[in-house]
Amino acid sequence: MAEEPRPGRRRGRLTVYLGAAPGVGKTYAMLGEAQRRAARGTDIVVGYVETHGRENTAAMIQGLEVVPRQRITYRDTTFTEMDTDAILARRPAVVLVDELAHTNVPGSRHEKRAQDVEQIRAAGIDVITTVNIQHLESLNDEVERITGVRQRETVPDDVVRTADQIQLVDMSPEALRRRMAHGNIYKPENVDASLASYFRVGNLTALRELALLWLADRVDDALGAYRRQHDIAAPWPTKERIVVAVTGGEESETLVRRGARLAQRAAGAELMAVHVIATDGLRRVDESRIARVQQLVASLGGSFHSVVGEDVSGAVVDFATGANATMIVVGVSRHGRINRLFTGSTGDRIASLAGSIDVHLVTHEEAARSGRRRPLFSPLSRSRQTAGWVMALLLPAVVTALLLLSTETDQLPLVELLLLAATVLVALVGGLLPALTAALVSFLLLNWYFTPPVGRFTIAEPTNLLALLVYVAVAAGVATVVDLASRRAADATRARTEAATMGSLSRSVLTGQDTAEAITERLREVFAQRAVSLLANTDGGWVVLASSGETPACSPDEGDTRVTVDDRHVLALCGDPLRASDQRVLEAFAVQTSLVLEYRRLREREDRAAALESADATRTAILRAVSHDLRTPLATLRTAVDGLVGDRGLDDEDRAALVEAVGSSAEQLERLIDNLLDLSRLQTGLLHPVFRERSLDEVLPLAVAGQPPGAVTLEVEESTPLVHTDAGLLERVVANLVSNAVRASAGKPVRVLAHVLPGTVDIMVVDRGPGVPPEERGRMFEPFQRLSDRSAGGLGLGLAVARGLTEALGGTLSAEDTPGGGLTMVLSLPRTRPSQDAA
Incomplete structure (x- = not known):
């Protein structure tokens, strides 16, 4: 048994010989390194090397220890794979493993050879391996577009990218084609086909460029890691x-x-x-x-x-x-x-x-x-700006008048402070321009009334001039700061409102709860519009997909504000034109609308896929059922017909039995085919009932007429009201339910009852059979679910067809327990209104 890797053991290094194309000599290069290491005394073995019949490659293995391969039998064929357990037991310093992307034969320890390599490295053994650029997972699609060949065996990029050393084995396309023509890569009979297909100059050039670019990214990653490890902040211009x-x-x-x-x-x-x-x-x-x-x-x-x-x-x-x-x-x-x-x-x-x-x-x-641009645009409302201009003209004059009435009019600093406070008040109310105007008016009033000579726009004392200039500068600065603060406050309020709105939009998108109608309603509320409509451009013109409000626009030209959702959809808003500052939120609504439309398309696509999947499952089940259940009556029918045609001295009793077998088999086939056709019409939507007011006294006797005498008792009162239904389909449903109930009752009579409710008439088919467990009643209405019914010739379609026809009639079909044992099928149909009954 192989030795398990011990915790803390050094992980083996991985060296990868990356081939730019098949045949460039990566295996030969790997074996060359193995020979050099062996000559230096390194304990190196060959775990797996594939020579592909190339003599030069096979010669490079001479002198190297080769670990025997393991034999695996799969589907009566014997294959050879690398023996990972034997390598772990041998514990060399280095092992050679060719074709890293190889998929092992079922029955091996691991599915992929790359997993074998990981286990060997975990045991502290260095691995030298080979792989071609076309086998990297990330390049699989690009390689297929270039060469037209899909690589079935791939290896994740991370396995190669995280190798300790990567050696690129490259060759010019012309040299590689010469090697191919000389028979150094493939057998002579395969050379011409390979040169004309995979090994074209364009293919080889593209593969070579892929290998160089991929390896350049790997080198760039290594350079970035080196710069981070050594705290190198200055850029190294190794790549543009x-x-x-x-x-x-x-x-x-x-x-x-x-x-x-x-x-x-x-x-x-x-x-x-x-x-x-x-x-x-x-x-x-x-x-x-x-x-x-x-x-x-x-x-x-x-x-x-x-x-x-x-x-x-x-x-x-x-x-x-x-x-x-x-x-x-x-x-x-x-x-x-x-x-x-x-x-x-x-x-x-x-x-x-x-x-x-x-x-x-x-x-x-x-x-x-x-x-x-307009840098002095004020975010304040028009009313506040108007009030600011009025205050800019009147407030300095009022303050000046009050000061003139005071006995102490010679204190210029106090006067300047009061007028400065008035200027700040104007800035708070009206913004920058009214505040600057108030500062100018205050300057003129100070000069005229409070600086000698009084009554003239002249200044005698230099200190007074300096004081007035400082006043104007301070007033302008304070007004600018106040105006900037008001702008920032307005921006912050608007940003908070936008963030709240966009956050709400994001939550609704993530939860998938928004609909086009909800978006138009919210858009109308947020921007206080009269109406909002979502329009779609079709071949016949503009169509309203969703709208909110009164008299929505039916085309983009009818809206006061329009925003494009995508190439085919537009949001049209009717109401006051929106400000430019509202454009970002409006664009967010457009993006959300686009997402909702995309979700709608995805849901429709999913529904279509589900319908196709259901149809495919039904088709498979039909084929499975037809191959078995339809074959039985056909075989019986053919045997009976052959017996009648042959007529080898049959007596009347045998002939009558064969005729009866023909009739029963034909009836069974007819019933099965009818159910299949009904199910097909239901699933494709081709069933169109014709509704009329019908009496159950007319329909139910026909539905139970085909049953044996005494098998069914019909209990319908004459006062039972009319039902709004299609008589033919209702007869099919009841006949199907009764037929199932008769088979399940095993000779006990089946009761067919009618109960009158305020809005419906319930038809109940009651049997005394074994019943159906509650946990299986949900499946009993699915197609091809026969549950405990093992009667010959049944496809398990009866209840599925019955429920489908019932829903087409606008009714419901459910199953309940029969008191005392058995199953009761309840068919609820809408009854006509009292006025219609009276008529």
């Missing part, structure tokens, strides 16, 4: 990595495209876009544009990243440094010259912090439009 700083503005897509063009100039370059989310959460960002940028980056083969930081420039440089980037692409600042003069630009700050990373500054159209 271009980081695009995305602001969320209209220029973002231009920057990404420019970065992609720069990345295309260097083979193997990597494109990354980074968006910095401000820690205060108050900076306005167009989420829909960020989403479009993400899609653009993905379409260009790059990756999108979001980071959080207080300083945008520092966050971008930190990300680029951590990603070992070689270039940062940033756009020209959209701020005006005065703003850039005092605060600088993001591009300048990134360039000063980037160190050895190149910074590429990109111009764009938005930089020229920066002066068209």
